[in-house]
Amino acid sequence: MSKEKFNFNIRTDLAIETREMVRKEQDIEVPGVKVTVEEQKEKKITVTWVEIINKEGEKQMGKPIGNYVTVESPLMKENDVEAHEEIIKILAKQLVKIKNLKEHEVILIVGLGNWNITPDALGPKVISKVFVTRHLLENVPKQIDASVRPVSAISPGVMGITGIETSEIIQGIVKKIKPDLVIAIDALASRKTSRVNTTIQIADTGVHPGSGVGNKRKGLNKETLGVPVIAIGVPTVVDAATLVNDTMNHLIEAMLQEATPSTNFYEMLNKLNEEEKYVLIKEVLNPYVGNLFVTPKEIDEVIDRLAYIIANALNIALHPGIDLKDINRYNN
Incomplete structure (x- = not known):
């Protein structure tokens, strides 16, 4: 049985889990895949960088060539402010590392998902907390610090609400405002219950909207949009079979x-x-x-915490003049 079929049947959107499964099945390190791991034991934070470097790695993993970074901590879902602040700093650092932005590049942030369904509302929740500045830079450029980048944000909804493919909406916006980078946030699925709501994945290969609930739509990536796409996702569900x-x-x-x-x-x-x-x-x-997905009972509070972490990591990474103290001052 081919590895492509193996990877497809075992339900996960996380590259780290795919690598674990293929490695276990073959009992060797996955060819064409480079892995580095960093740990911060005090805050229980682990950063794993999975790089698929060639076609062999792409075939084995069933994922495109590129970088996949996971930041893991069981404290993400807990009400631990100090841990969250540390996770924000680490996540922002990884975002800067995976895409070295140039000054004044235009950014479009897309919050994928259905705001009416809590496990799928991560993207819209993040959008409500990010700093949007494109309109300010266009209208009052002299009053805005030069270290603030032009950022736009949208939550396009899902096809069941709009009747329009998400990719069609984003393609139209990209064509109009011509961003240099698209960042898409979406809910994912994991094959381990321990990673649900405790793992954030960043990938520079794009995203398939609806993947977290097994409903993949047309992809958002450089091939479909014409600009680089960074995907940020959190597994908020597992399927019942998993x-x-x-x-x-x-x-x-x-x-x-x-x-x-x-x-x-x-x-x-x-x-x-x-x-x-x-x-x-x-x-x-x-x-x-049937095709049943399961999520923890405290998902409402957890999604709010995860949205806070991701949004503020984006705010720090995208605006060099902003740090966590500025964010806390603004929020207060």
């Missing part, structure tokens, strides 16, 4: 510890690979729950 699959893995591990190696049933369980288990579970669940 949740059961993880539970089954823990169950099998516990059962294997108690079973004798000669027992055929447990040998069979031990030989099942991730895809076989996932496909089996999905087939069993489908008649009863």
